[in-house]
Amino acid sequence: MTTKTLNASVAGSAILPALFAVVLGLGIITLAGHVQASALHDAAHDVRHATGFPCH
Amino acid sequence: MFSRILTSALFAGAAAGLITALLQLLFVQPVLLHAELYESGELVHFGAEAVSAHPELPGFDAMRDGLSIVFTMLTYTGYALVMVALMSLAERMGHEVNARAGILWGIAGFITFHFAPGLSLAPEVPGVAAADIGARQIWWTATVAAAGVAMWLIAFGGNMVSYLIAAALLIAPHAIGAPEPESFTGPVPTEIGALFAARAFGVGLAAWVLLGAFAGYFWQTERKHADAKA
Numbered sequence: 001m002t003t004k005t006l007n008a009s010v011a012g013s014a015i016l017p018a019l020f021a022v023v024l025g026l027g028i029i030t031l032a033g034h035v036q037a038s039a040l041h042d043a044a045h046d047v048r049h050a051t052g053f054p055c056h
Numbered sequence: 057m058f059s060r061i062l063t064s065a066l067f068a069g070a071a072a073g074l075i076t077a078l079l080q081l082l083f084v085q086p087v088l089l090h091a092e093l094y095e096s097g098e099l100v101h102f103g104a105e106a107v108s109a110h111p112e113l114p115g116f117d118a119m120r121d122g123l124s125i126v127f128t129m130l131t132y133t134g135y136a137l138v139m140v141a142l143m144s145l146a147e148r149m150g151h152e153v154n155a156r157a158g159i160l161w162g163i164a165g166f167i168t169f170h171f172a173p174g175l176s177l178a179p180e181v182p183g184v185a186a187a188d189i190g191a192r193q194i195w196w197t198a199t200v201a202a203a204g205v206a207m208w209l210i211a212f213g214g215n216m217v218s219y220l221i222a223a224a225l226l227i228a229p230h231a232i233g234a235p236e237p238e239s240f241t242g243p244v245p246t247e248i249g250a251l252f253a254a255r256a257f258g259v260g261l262a263a264w265v266l267l268g269a270f271a272g273y274f275w276q277t278e279r280k281h282a283d284a285k286a
Contacts, residue, residue: 014148017058018141021065025137029169032131034193046120047127050084050256052170052179054192 057144060278065140068270069133076263077128081121083259087252088182089113094244095183101245109247132267139165140271146212147275155273162268163261164207170260172203172226176234179256181249184242187235199229 032044033053041048041055048055090113093099099107139161143153151157173196180186206222213219242249 013057014144017061018144020058021061021137021141025065025134025139025141028130028134028137032127032134034197036189043123044127046085046088046124047080047131049088049180049182049252050080050124050259051128051131052174052177052256052260054177054186054189054196055180056186056189 060275060282061137061140061144064271064274064278065136066133067274068140068267069136070129071270072136072263072267073129073132074125075266076132076259077125079259079262080128081116081124084252084255085121085124086113087248087255091181091183091244091248091252094248097243101243132263135165135169135264136267136271139268140275142208143271143275149212151212153272154276155269158268158270158272158275159265160211160268161272162265164211165268166261166264168203168207169200170264171257172229173199174253174257176230179253181242181244181252183244184249185237185240187237191235195229195234199234202226202229 031040033048033051035041045055090111093111093113094101099111101107143158143161147153153161176199177192177196186192202225206225209218209222209225213222
């Protein structure tokens with residue numbers, strides 16, 4: 001029982017930070033690659049084309 | 057754990073992003089600027105006279121290219137956060153993560169984020185005709201998600217069923233088809249469009265292999281730091 005609880009908490013402590021980092025990373029990718037606000041679009045224009053994001 | 061992921065990803069993303077930005081400025085940007093001469097109508101393809109394939113292109117633009125460097129580093133830091141987070145899970149599952157293994161991670165990342173969507177939505181040179189941006193972004197996102205799951209299944213699935221699911225996930229978006237334009241109106245010569253796509257993929261592969269190797273390297277170095285502190 002004790003081992004089980006320990007394993008569950010270890011797994012939780014590994015998955016939560018990873019999940020957090022994935023969400024943060026996808027947020028940054030969306031901001032740099034997809035958001036169509038014109039200031040962002042213009043600033044990231046060349047990068048979006050070169051990195052294969054749909055642009056315009 | 058979170059700080060180890062964050063530190064490794066920031067180092068790897070910044071380093072790979074900076075090198076990628078320089079490679080893009082050297083190899084991709086001149087092709088893009090060349091295409092823009094046709095997009096703006098300054099050059100016209102198949103007009104009365106033949107057009108030189110070597111026009112004078114604008115040089116380094118501190119504002120424009122500076123922003124490109126910043127956004128490339130930002131984009132690759134985003135990729136790095138996702139990759140290092142998955143590396144941490146793989147390590148917990150008992151797989152060794154280091155710079156060498158990182159090369160494979162990088163190739164898988166390239167396929168997921170660049171090659172899989174690019175196979176049907178080819179890297180676009182400015183001025184190409186394309187379908188509605190919203191529709192393409194949805195298709196792009198779905199294709200990246202499917203390819204990402206497929207790469208994980210190929211790497212860690214370990215049985216025939218997971219390989220078959222992975223194959224289906226890789227093929228399905230292209231069998232369904234990407235949003236396509238109603239008609240072709242692109243003013244840019246096909247030679248420039250083809251070179252642009254090839255250069256974008258080439259630099260993308262180099263960038264991702266660097267990102268994977270750096271991410272694996274920093275992930276391992278940060279563990280030594282964490283162990284030393286503990």
